[in-house]
Amino acid sequence: MRARRWMYLLLREAGIGVALVLICVIFAIIAPRFASYANFTNILTQISINTVISVGMTFVILLGGIDLSVGSVLALSTIVAGMTISHKALPVGAAIPLAVTASVVVGALCGLFNGFVSTRWKIHSFVVTLGMLNIARGAALQISDSRTIFSFPGVFNRFGTETVFGIPIIFIMALALVILGSFVLGKTVFGRMLYAIGNNEEAVRLSGHNTSGYKIAAFTLCGASVGIAGIMYMLRLNMASPILGVGFELNAIAAVVIGGTSMMGGKGSLIGTFLGASIIGVLNNGLLLLGMGDFARQIVTGLIIVAAVVIDTYRAKLLVRFQ
């Protein structure tokens, strides 16, 4: 009975964590330079942006929705922020906070649109956000005149490569968002409602709740998290471009799914999502160190995503057995 209980807990909680550790151990053995401090911080930096977007994506997927527009919205956010920060009339002290705010607000507004349209007219978010994917990309190209914006103030650039106790500051920001998000999902009324709506929206509505309001809020938060990711991207690359973020939605969805969140909504966690984003990051990094090319890496990542979902369904079945 005790062995069963252990098996149950291991299956339920530790699946992805164990997978991540295993992958790291394997790379440490076979890939040169994988297990080094420099590479470690490198990975942390690389996964930060996807982690932040995935936090927002988790909120939306928990509701049974999806946001395909995150990549384009990220580009639009960076363009607006980039134009603000490099505006000649603004002193640096005012331009930076204004740009950060602008990026988050632009992201949030796009999310608000996604949430409002899909709840008001009862359209699946897949379609609405597919529309937004084009709208935001077009808007980014339009207002930037399809030009990349360079040369941000030095303070801004330095912040992007800053570390605290040897850990990149943008990773700390991402981790803080994961923790904050986990807290919201696990401890607040808002989080509870997201899970409940994802499981059975009609029952929640008939319990006397404005489910549309919660859904719109979740999409808006997802957009805001993309705005934050946009700023982090600018910190890293030191530029803003209307062609940034192509395909980011796929990485974010992959992280959420590998993390064990159900595409049907109602089940999942941000810790899972964080581990999912880490697995993708570690794989990319490790395979690169092994000298694998871009295309081959893409194939392997794809296979891992499918395998993760297959394992997860099998795990769910096993869970029932050991319950």
Place this chain on the structure above:
Amino acid sequence: MNKKSNILELREITKTFPGVVALDSVHLDIEEGEVHVLVGENGAGKSSLIKILCGIYYPDKGEITYAGSIYSPRNPTDALRAGIRVVYQEFNLLSYLSVAENIFFEKLPQKAGLVDYRLLYEKTNQLLEMVGLDISPKMPVELLGVAQMQLIEIAKALSSQSRVLILDEPTATLTSREIDTLFEIIARLKAANVTIVYISHRLQEIFEIGDRVTVLRNGSKVGTRSTGDVSIPEIVSMMVGRSMEEEYPFDENVKPRKVMLEVKGLKCSANPQPVSFSVRKGELLGIAGLVGSGRTEAMRAVFGADPKTSGEIYLKENEITIRNPRDAVGNGICLLTEDRKDQGLISDMPCYVNITITDLAQVSRYGLLDNVLEKSASKKLVDDLGIKMSSLDQWVSNLSGGNQQKVVLAKWLFRDADVLIFDEPTRGIDVGAKYEIYLLLWKLANLGKAIIIVSSDLPEILGICHRIIVFSSGKISGEVDRGEFDQEKILSMAYQEYIKTIEDEQRVSGS
């Protein structure tokens, strides 16, 4: 009569879940060609037994012999292949597909690789006639009512030849006429030597169709009796382990007081004629009528679950606006829907989450949930209602039907509403739990709540209500006070408008 051979022999079947022994070394023999009724309170183990027979659960211990050889299905397909088929209490229909496609889903007739629709509709029409349904085979299932869906499930089971047919509370949603049709079908199947395992909470049915009855209690078999040598009180005492006094409690001391809720000229798509009624503090108001008479729709419109086209609602003499369930709940009106799986419960979440969802403000501060408070508040309701569960964290989908219904009750008691509308509150619940629910309704009435009970079980509302309103074809066809309660009178009111329509049609065609 010759001694028949056993088609199913269950030996020492044991199944445990964490904290619960669902089945404890159960022995059961089912003879070929008999109608074997299984009864027992909620959580007695009936559902687990069926799930083992059809391959959804594996027994921890024990052995099943089927038609002389060992039978251990690994999944529902194995059971179907072996000829064992279950008609579940919860429906498994594909809403957007047609009636015909649903019935023959497992084996669509084909011609050159395409679906042979002509043959499909022909076969479907035969089956629909058999179950007494007068609808088009092309109709999408989502447009059907609950009773019709139940009959479709039965038609689906009849579409393939099975040796053992298990019916899990098939009559819970049916009206008396449909039940008669069902019993005819059962008699016909029996004549064709099909074995029927029948589960029901309506004990009088045991005697109408059953050959033998087996009583389960707390996962153990209490006994099997031939229906000729047993009475309802005996079965009840076997089920609950004690004798029951009265079936329907009525408290003379609780008197209706001032009008609590008044509905004036309510119209919605199902009720094009205006509907007006009121309910008083401390009153149990019964709503009778056939399934599809607009009674459920009217209640949903009052609650704001569906839009209404016109009408005014007064609470304690003040007009209130209800545009959605949120407005209704905010004004202290709640509705327990008839469909608990899809509309009442968040199945894959813990019990306490389901209970506190109606009033999270009570267990949170500044938007932060107080988990300890939440659990202690839920625990109190769970204990008060006697809900059986292994822990508060258990998913409601793992509870038995009756316990699920009690969770729905608990969630609305948590809200502390003034007006409680119950749509089929005891559907699919055993006698013991029903009685507890009636007592609870009286307790609420005594506290000055206004209570509306919509029910297809006429004896039930005759037994416990102060007053009954009858719906017929989308309008109110009559109102009866307790002094004048009479089953025949209420039934004729329920059919009144339908008969009128037929008479009108005859007049039109005659002139």
